[in-house]
Amino acid sequence: MLYVVIIFLLVSVYLYCLLGGADFGAGIIELFSHKSNKEKIKKIVSNAMAPIWEANHMWVIITVVILFMAFPGIYTQISISLYIPLILLLIGIVLRGTAFTFRHYDAVQDHAQVVYSRIFAVSSLLVSFFFGLIIGAIVSGKITTTPVDFFDGYLHPWINLFSVSTGIFICSLFAFIASVYLVSETTEKETRLLLVKKAKTATAVMVISGGMVFVFSSIEGVDFASRFLRHPASITAILLATIALPFLWNILNKGLIWPSRILAGIQLFFILAAFYFIYYPEVIILKEGSNISLYNAAAPAATLTQLGWALIVGSFIIFPALFYLFKVFKAERHPE
Amino acid sequence: MDNLLAARSTMAITLGFHIIFACIGMTMPFLMVVSHWIWIRKKNRIYLDLTKTWSKGVAIFFAIGAVSGTALSFELGLLWPGFMKYAGPIIGMPFSWEGTAFFVEAICIGLFLYGWNKLNPYIHWVSGLLVGISGVLSGIFVVTANAWMNAPAGFDWMNGQASNIRPFDAMFNPAWVSETLHMTIAAFEATSFAVAGLHAILLLRKHNFEIHKKALIIALSFGSIFAVLQPLSGDHSAKDVAKRQPEKLAAMEGLFESERNAGLTIGGIPDVKNEVTRLGVKIPRLLSFLAYGDFDAEVKGLNEFPEENWPPVLPVHFAFQIMVACGFFLAAAGIIFWLLKWKWKEYLFHKRFLYLAAVCTPLGFLAVEAGWTVTETGRQPWIIYNIMKTADSVTPVPGQIFHLSVFLLIYLILTVVAVWLMKRQIKALNDSQEKAGV
Numbered sequence: 001m002l003y004v005v006i007i008f009l010l011v012s013v014y015l016y017c018l019l020g021g022a023d024f025g026a027g028i029i030e031l032f033s034h035k036s037n038k039e040k041i042k043k044i045v046s047n048a049m050a051p052i053w054e055a056n057h058m059w060v061i062i063t064v065v066i067l068f069m070a071f072p073g074i075y076t077q078i079s080i081s082l083y084i085p086l087i088l089l090l091i092g093i094v095l096r097g098t099a100f101t102f103r104h105y106d107a108v109q110d111h112a113q114v115v116y117s118r119i120f121a122v123s124s125l126l127v128s129f130f131f132g133l134i135i136g137a138i139v140s141g142k143i144t145t146t147p148v149d150f151f152d153g154y155l156h157p158w159i160n161l162f163s164v165s166t167g168i169f170i171c172s173l174f175a176f177i178a179s180v181y182l183v184s185e186t187t188e189k190e191t192r193l194l195l196v197k198k199a200k201t202a203t204a205v206m207v208i209s210g211g212m213v214f215v216f217s218s219i220e221g222v223d224f225a226s227r228f229l230r231h232p233a234s235i236t237a238i239l240l241a242t243i244a245l246p247f248l249w250n251i252l253n254k255g256l257i258w259p260s261r262i263l264a265g266i267q268l269f270f271i272l273a274a275f276y277f278i279y280y281p282e283v284i285i286l287k288e289g290s291n292i293s294l295y296n297a298a299a300p301a302a303t304l305t306q307l308g309w310a311l312i313v314g315s316f317i318i319f320p321a322l323f324y325l326f327k328v329f330k331a332e333r334h335p336e
Numbered sequence: 337m338d339n340l341l342a343a344r345s346t347m348a349i350t351l352g353f354h355i356i357f358a359c360i361g362m363t364m365p366f367l368m369v370v371s372h373w374i375w376i377r378k379k380n381r382i383y384l385d386l387t388k389t390w391s392k393g394v395a396i397f398f399a400i401g402a403v404s405g406t407a408l409s410f411e412l413g414l415l416w417p418g419f420m421k422y423a424g425p426i427i428g429m430p431f432s433w434e435g436t437a438f439f440v441e442a443i444c445i446g447l448f449l450y451g452w453n454k455l456n457p458y459i460h461w462v463s464g465l466l467v468g469i470s471g472v473l474s475g476i477f478v479v480t481a482n483a484w485m486n487a488p489a490g491f492d493w494m495n496g497q498a499s500n501i502r503p504f505d506a507m508f509n510p511a512w513v514s515e516t517l518h519m520t521i522a523a524f525e526a527t528s529f530a531v532a533g534l535h536a537i538l539l540l541r542k543h544n545f546e547i548h549k550k551a552l553i554i555a556l557s558f559g560s561i562f563a564v565l566q567p568l569s570g571d572h573s574a575k576d577v578a579k580r581q582p583e584k585l586a587a588m589e590g591l592f593e594s595e596r597n598a599g600l601t602i603g604g605i606p607d608v609k610n611e612v613t614r615l616g617v618k619i620p621r622l623l624s625f626l627a628y629g630d631f632d633a634e635v636k637g638l639n640e641f642p643e644e645n646w647p648p649v650l651p652v653h654f655a656f657q658i659m660v661a662c663g664f665f666l667a668a669a670g671i672i673f674w675l676l677k678w679k680w681k682e683y684l685f686h687k688r689f690l691y692l693a694a695v696c697t698p699l700g701f702l703a704v705e706a707g708w709t710v711t712e713t714g715r716q717p718w719i720i721y722n723i724m725k726t727a728d729s730v731t732p733v734p735g736q737i738f739h740l741s742v743f744l745l746i747y748l749i750l751t752v753v754a755v756w757l758m759k760r761q762i763k764a765l766n767d768s769q770e771k772a773g774v
Contacts, residue, residue, distance in 0.1 A: 051450040054442040069428025079413035083733045094403045101399035107764035299425035306503040314436035
């Protein structure tokens with residue numbers, strides 16, 4: 001059953017990055033759009049997200065539940081060592097969701113809209129950044145179970161160039177997914193072109209910040225680049241994700257919506273797969289040199305059996321319902 | 337403020353904030369479903385307006401509930417890592433089911449809120465019903481986990497380690513029925529009376545629209561049933577507490593010395609130093625009867641237990657009194673509503689009754705908050721009753737006061753904004769009703 005639970009954990013993380021990531025990325029796109037386009041982008045983002053963002057957001061809750069039930073050692077160690085960025089992440093999650101809803105549901109359209117939009121866009125960026133930063137910090141090898149002081153225990157694991165660069169990388173990744181995904185949410189040719197341009201900018205940032213992750217890992221002494229080079233599967237995955245880019249531009253320019261969405265999803269899959277091959281089954285790399293892994297932190301068998309079944313049964317309920325939700329609201333819009 | 341107290345306060349405000357939105361999320365779908373059904377069957381436009389009006393409120397409240405709920409799922413680990421390390425594998429089962437229920441709720445609320453003109457009316461209606469059902473299930477699962485903290489089961493505890501974990505026994509622990517029943521009824525009762533009260537206030541303010549009258553009737557018809565049932569469920573809970581957590585009951589009652597034929601104290605101020613409760617009205621022998629179904633039974637006082645294991649007596653006692661007072665007031669209001677509806681229909685919208693409904697607006701939620709204070713504060717100093725102390729499970733991260741201040745500020749702002757948004761919604765509604773001339 002351990003493997004069933006692990007598969008669900010990986011699927012939840014992937015879907016959160018894909019679906020939740022697209023929603024956070026939409027906020028980032030809105031933040032970095034020119035004044036003259038802002039209203040247009042805002043409208044597209046609002047309509048695209050409104051019916052589905054709460055469902056998309058659920059994947060993080062599923063992830064957390066799997067972590068604290070099946071891998072309590074991982075959950076509690078992250079909660080302690082990355083306390084501060086987690087709090088900042090939570091503040092972002094709370095502000096993003098409420099600002100988005102308030103903007104959509106305020107009965108009066110007045111100056112408050114500007115405030116909601118600001119908070120929504122900035123907190124989308126914050127959540128993405130801290131989400132990426134936390135992932136970087138978990139594998140940075142700077143988390144310690146026996147801190148000597150406050151800095152060592154609660155700051156150093158995440159205040160370092162490596163974690164910051166993973167944060168920036170995730171922001172650009174989410175913005176990339178969002179722009180590919182949003183293209184089909186409008187039928188206006190001009191806006192489509194604008195979003196394709198955004199996707200290209202996001203890709204450029206992604207490539208640069210991805211390079212930074214490697215460079216900073218060497219500077220910070222994080223065992224990332226060297227591990228990467230030792231894993232042919234990871235190298236292959238990253239190569240495939242990169243090779244797919246020209247194809248993606250091609251089909252985006254042709255206006256093939258679903259193929260481009262699916263391809264972007266596959267690229268995300270490759271990126272996460274590369275990460276997975278580097279570290280599996282290790283999760284938290286400790287300063288002490290040891291690690292907390294999916295094996296050594298697993299809960300007793302009785303718990304895993306129960307959770308595994310709950311997830312299997314749950315997925316038979318959730319996936320069809322989710323499919324129906326997307327079918328109702330995400331039917332393709334054809335360009336004029 | 338020391339770290340432990342700050343962490344406890346953070347947990348208290350997060351839960352106290354979230355519970356309001358959770359209750360609304362559990363109840364409003366059922367009220368909407370009734371109104372929506374009448375619209376589908378009778379095509380009376382007012383019920384469509386009412387459903388849509390309520391659904392806008394629900395959309396706002398549900399979003400706040402969803403994000404504050406997310407915050408909670410993280411905060412359990414952030415604030416109480418020592419607890420979650422052991423509790424996660426034991427009591428994760430209801431959380432794993434809650435995940436599914438919450439997910440279904442989120443999907444269905446999307447379908448319901450944005451499905452107008454897109455879905456077949458009956459499928460649309462069912463999506464609304466599913467929001468309610470999954471919301472209630474979510475609530476039941478989460479409260480089950482809390483029940484386990486009060487009545488730990490499903491594991492063996494030896495030398496500070498849990499072994500022989502039985503998730504099924506943990507979930508269906510001895511307290512799960514009484515706690516989930518009491519809370520579900522409370523959610524229905526509190527939300528319905530708050531909704532009814534708001535519409536009553538609007539009617540009193542001369543917004544004399546049919547929509548407010550219909551809303552009042554639907555909300556009170558639903559809420560009053562549960563208001564009348566709640567004292568029965570409360571009695572069930574009290575008997576449960578008497579059996580399993582006698583020191584909690586003693587704190588609720590402010591009872592220091594064990595007594596046979598113990599009287600029920602109403603009101604009163606416990607003086608912990610001198611171990612006596614003053615100024616209360618005492619009804620002879622009633623406590624023995626309520627706790628054990630026997631007027632002669634012995635009720636244990638706090639002195640039977642070591643003082644370091646006493647819960648804070650004052651807050652528990654006061655919170656309990658407030659909860660019971662609110663509960664009985666609402667039950668009485670519920671009975672009056674049924675009397676009027678049955679015999680004196682013309683008085684349903686009489687000023688006096690509307691005033692009564694208006695007064696009831698906050699009482700249900702006040703009772704919910706007070707009730708949670710009794711459950712949680714009454715369990716102290718334990719986080720898992722008789723197994724693990726709250727102080728031993730708190731995070732080692734210093735500076736909890738900052739976490740507390742930031743979240744207090746955010747939740748205060750959100751409360752103010754939510755109220756402000758409601759006001760704007762209500763104004764827009766009244767204006768549109770004025771225009772429509774109904």
